[in-house]
Amino acid sequence: MSPETEISGPAARMPDFLILGAARAGTTALYSHLRQNPSIFMPSAKEPNFFAFEGEALNFSGPGADYVNNSVTGIADYHALFSDAPAGAVCGEASPLYLYAPKAPERIHQRIPRVRMVVILRNPIDQALSHYLYAVKQRIEPLEDFSAALDAEDERLAAGWQPLFGYSRFPLYAQQLSRYFKLFDRNQFLIRTYEEFQDDPKDVIDSITTFIGADTSFQPDLSSRVNAGGVPRSRLFQDFLMKPNPITGMIARVMSQELRWKIRDRLSQFNLKREVELPDRARAILRERLLPEIEDLEYLLDRDLSSWRA
Template sequence: MATMPNTFIIGAAKSGTTSLYDYLHQHPDVYMSPVKEPCFFAYAENPPEMAGPGDAEANRESGVVYTMEDYRALFSRATNESVVGEASPVYLYDEDAPRLLQDQCPDAALIAVLRNPIERAYSHYLQLLQSGREPLENFEAALDAEDERVAAGWEWSWHYRRMGLYGQQLARYLEYFDREQLHVYRFEELTEDPPGFAQTVYRMLGVDPSFTPDTGVRRRATGVPQFDWLHRFIGTPDHFLRRWSRLVLPEVVRDRILMTVRNANLQKPPLPDVARARLEDVYRDDVHRLEALLDRSFSDWLTTDDPRIADDG
């Protein structure tokens, strides 16, 4: 019987989970699923309707699995690695995932990287805008459309506002897992010192912390392309220049060059102040819940002119 994972990166989406997956994948004592986001424990009982633009295609391309047989097959090549894992950011958000994970992997280590939920929501919006799936070119209009989209069965990526309620989401996990199994980091820890962050996680997982991963390229940066033709080229695997590059460049070098060019082609419009203020009101109570849950301050996510924020020191 194939090995089941003992480590899960559960989220949050657009908070560096792809980079963390990559750092773990590079470690010789870690086996990570070849499919980064199998999403099995979110989709096993209640598969999403995939009613939004490009939902079905995006999930098919990412390799989402729906059966235990297919899920176990992802780990069939694990050998003597002490850490076996996967990274499905939907797990933090999904209501069923904590229960299903505890049922199948009760001793698992759970890793959550939390980003300012306002910035996270905007980044997710820009990602779907960048991919051509988001038809609304105004972030506030997309927020206004969220309830209707959720009711219509659009998949979780469109739940911009809902996905940032970390206090509510982590509370669900603590109903099924011991606090010691839940390892929560801030997005800034990853972005400000990627090698140091990776080694912190290695140490927590009990693998050699002296290993230094290649952290030179940002994965899944978001923004609006300056040149659409260049963005389309980089995202087209069968383009003749991409095929030619496979013949003359090692995969690691080719990947680095393409990601560097892709990221340089992206511009990130500033988050409108009105949308920021609106989301601060949405998240304020949940941020306080998160602080109480983790005994840790997240007051920098909100403006300091609110009396409750000021009292938190």
């Protein structure tokens, strides 16, 4: 059965657009803002990761492995994510692993070759630090020294730890986008930066809404700050929020996952220190690994990214 045949019919909706990433570049906030628009349908479960792992038996190890191991890998389950979409709605989903995963571009091209794709890129060095701080906030990063975590990347990934722990590998944007550009027309991509999103979120949301063909007259509430990172002031309190325990288990029986996570993240915000300096050694490691990528990305996109190299 061809991909086109598989996705035909009202019970087999597929996305009209994908938010490919990058990770820690505002994709959770973007997802939250776009879902407010009545003309846009996005599944309540963010990051199904289908095209990253389609058909695979997942068995990642290490801290937080369940996040990846619980990804949607079957086409029927993926179709089901969009089964409640109203007629005429623009359907989409957000999985930042799509930019990172080597097999994702080919799988997307096979299933939905005319899909529109949104990419938000962040200064790679800032992104790597933010990814580390996110893992610290989630209490899945056991190392308190970012430099040590960078040194441990190869060993961890070789041991089957989930991709998140390749902190300096996630922001290899030039390599990642090149895989997509070999298969898709450039006009299928809208590429903005995290800095643009921070400076003028309305402009970025408006440009995306126009790009995906949704209702541009609707203006979402942009006041909430979603999924922010930081270092916990109290590790004990953060462990209580992020790790399974009898109290959170009881709450899970009576409250939806989406609402639980919203409350958890709100409480977590009060326990986080926002301003975190990048250690000198970690900065040196990241500059050595990532500066060539920034230069390659400037050439690939024909865009001045000199501020990222500063």
